[in-house]
Amino acid sequence: MIERTPFLNIATHVILLSGLVIIIIPIWLAFVAATLTLQEVNSAPIELWPGNQLWANLVEAWTISDFGTKFLNTLIVATSVVVGKITLACITAFALVFFNFRGRMLIFWMIFITLMLPLEVRIVPTYAVAANALSPFQTILEVTGINWLINAVSGIEVALEWNLLNSYTGLILPLVATATGTFLYRQFFLTIPDELVEAARMDGAGPLRFLWDVLIPLSKTNIAALATIMFVYAWNQYLWPLLVITDRANYGMVVVQLSDLVPDQLTTGGGTPTWHLAMAATLVVMLPPIAVVIFMQRWFVRGLINTDK
Amino acid sequence: MAKISMRDVRKSYGKDQVVHGVNLEIANGEFIVVLGPSGCGKSTLLRMIAGLETITAGQIAIGDTVVNDLEPRERGCAMVFQNYALYPHMTVAENIGYALKVAGTPKAERMARIAAVAASVGLGDFLDRRPGQLSGGQRQRVAMARAIIREPRVFLFDEPLSNLDAKLRVQMRHEIRRIHNRIAATSVFVTHDQQEGMTLADRLVVMNKGVIEQVGTPSEIYDQPASTYVGGFIGSPAMNFLSGQVDRATHSVRLASGDRIDVSPAIAARNHGKLVQIGVRPEAMTMVPAGQGTLNATFEFVEELGAGRLYHMMFEDLTLTVLAGDRQTLAAGAPVGLHIPASAVHLFDADTGKRVEAAPLAVVEQVPA
Ligand SMILES: Nc1ncnc2c1ncn2[C@@H]1O[C@H](COP(=O)(O)OP(=O)(O)OP(=O)(O)O)[C@@H](O)[C@H]1O
Ligand SMILES: [Mg+2]
Secondary structure, eight states: OOOOOHHHHHHHHHHHHHHHHHHHHHHHHHHHHHTSOHHHHHSSSOOOSOOSOHHHHHHHHHHHHTHHHHHHHHHHHHHHHHHHHHHHHHHHHHHHHHOOOTTHHHHHHHHHHGGGSOTTTTHHHHHHHHHOTTHHHHHHHHHHTHHHHHHHHHOOOOOOOOOOTTSHHHHHHHHHOOSHHHHHHHHHHHTSOHHHHHHHHHTTOOHHHHIIIIIHHHTHHHHHHHHHHHHHHHHTOOHHHHHHOOOHHHHOOHHHHHHHHSOOHHHHTTSOOOHHHHHHHHHHHHHHHHHHHHHHHHHHHHHHHTOOO | OOOEEEEEEEEEETTEEEEEEEEEEEOTTOEEEEEOOTTSSHHHHHHHHHTSSOOSEEEEEETTEEOTTOOGGGTTEEEEOTTOOOOTTSOHHHHHHHHHHHHTOOHHHHHHHHHHHHHHTTOGGGTTSOGGGSOHHHHHHHHHHHHHTTOOSEEEEESTTTTSOHHHHHHHHHHHHHHHHHHOOEEEEEESOHHHHHHHOSEEEEEETTEEEEEEOHHHHHHSOSBHHHHHHSSSSOOEEEEEEEETTTTEEEETTSOEEEOOHHHHHHTTTOEEEEEEOGGGOEEESTTSSSEEEEEEEEEEOSSSEEEEEEETTEEEEEEESSOOOOOTTOEEEEEOOGGGOEEEETTTOBBOOSSOOOOOOOOOO
């Protein structure tokens, strides 16, 4: 519906602008705080215009937090989550949509139900698994009595162990194993006309060829959307890295590190709160997700323009 | 180049059987049109030949190979789909050449063949466009080119023209026939448009509810429909039907109204007392002054066709149509005589709907299972 009346035009702009202002104000305040000195940031009334300490604050925040390592870690984790997620989602949905096998709907619903169980809800069992990724198998061995049998026969005690704590694998895998992407891909694959699948079969393309030559190019927009969402999601992880990583110096993630800069009783020990550093660090930490969104946005737009269906 | 033979081919979806034992021999290089109403199983039959649908029972052979268990790519068939099914993200050239790319044809050879095929269907200037930037007719040509480039033994068409406007449809029809003559592959063309079927086919296959009703050249099917179904389905405007009983003495069929319609003495002699349906094509009847014809009917209204006129009459509670070249002005409700010559009468058994002949006619035999 496109209405063109002056009054509606003005009204839409007013709504848009107020929305923008509401979003911009906190960011502006964070930016201003990041440019002030310790004294200025703690003086009342609140300062609304930037000072000249931005660079100094950035450098100080960066050094205190050892952000170099943390950024690299987070980048590795976020990129791996994006790649893993897209690959997993794509091939799972491919199997669910284009192959007719027994229990297909059952499997789909089982995947779908996990949408209702975000990482935070299942964090205790997930932690248990991360502590020993083979523990489910160990449990099976014990419950079924196989372990007892092996022990009786050979005298060997089977103890499976694969510890994922303090590792990239431990950080990445639980974030990859969620249903959102699979669901998104399934819905997209369902819109692919049967005739296109059949045309590819007539042209001699096997399933993998079809996936690679037709489905993946057609789902570029989807990939861009999912990649953006997953990158931001992984970048902003707090709770899971906090639990699974005790070796912060080597495996720390930026958001956890950032929370250490936020002044509270523990960090300042009753001293003057260092908000200027916290805000400077926030600005830095925000940059990569913003860059990804801006970069990926071109793909969304191109995807929208080039819809030939 | 290959013949296709189908022996007692059946298809069921779960418990529903939708194709009930089709037997058909298609000669090498023949253009076969499968004609039938929506849902009669035409596409299913075609897709079983293509390998897109499993064959529940029976056997399909292409050339000398039974193809029941072969993958589509191993059957040497190319197919043109109703909605073209072009790859939206590929250019015209990529679309046309995709099968060759999958087959691993070297790039130089591929490009040369794409250019040649595209030129042959008039797409030379559009090679870099995407399907989304083409008109319906151009997309249709891309779909054809994509099929031609594989040099298939068998060409399959599933209502490829039904998304085009009337004029373009006729034009593409001619083009399809030209391509068929040039590359001489065996073609199977599915449509529910009888004009398309009549004009394209070497032989027509008329299907109804999953069985073949009749196979023959278009003129055989038009002149000697094997059943009331075929008679009513082929021909536009449609055949007129009347019920009656054969009488040997007057060699005629007596209608419930008491009127008599003459039939050939030979038929009458063989079928005395039989309850029949009479079929008469609208152009085979003539209008005469009331009282002088075989029947007396009441004029209702007229449809102008340009080349002729279609007169609608009421006879008892039936509507009869007469196609005539001359332009008469009649008042609604005016009495009209209808002349039906014995040579124009098609007789069908009232129970089975099968054609009744003076002597057994060489209708195409269905091979028993
Ligand atoms: N995948 C399917 N599952 C169940 N029934 C099906 C399936 N595909 C087709 N049918 C049924 O098989 C019958 C024949 O279908 P088919 O597509 O061959 O018809 P058609 O003659 O091509 O009709 P149209 O002219 O509308 O394309 C129909 O009754 C249809 O409902
Ligand atoms: Mg069909």
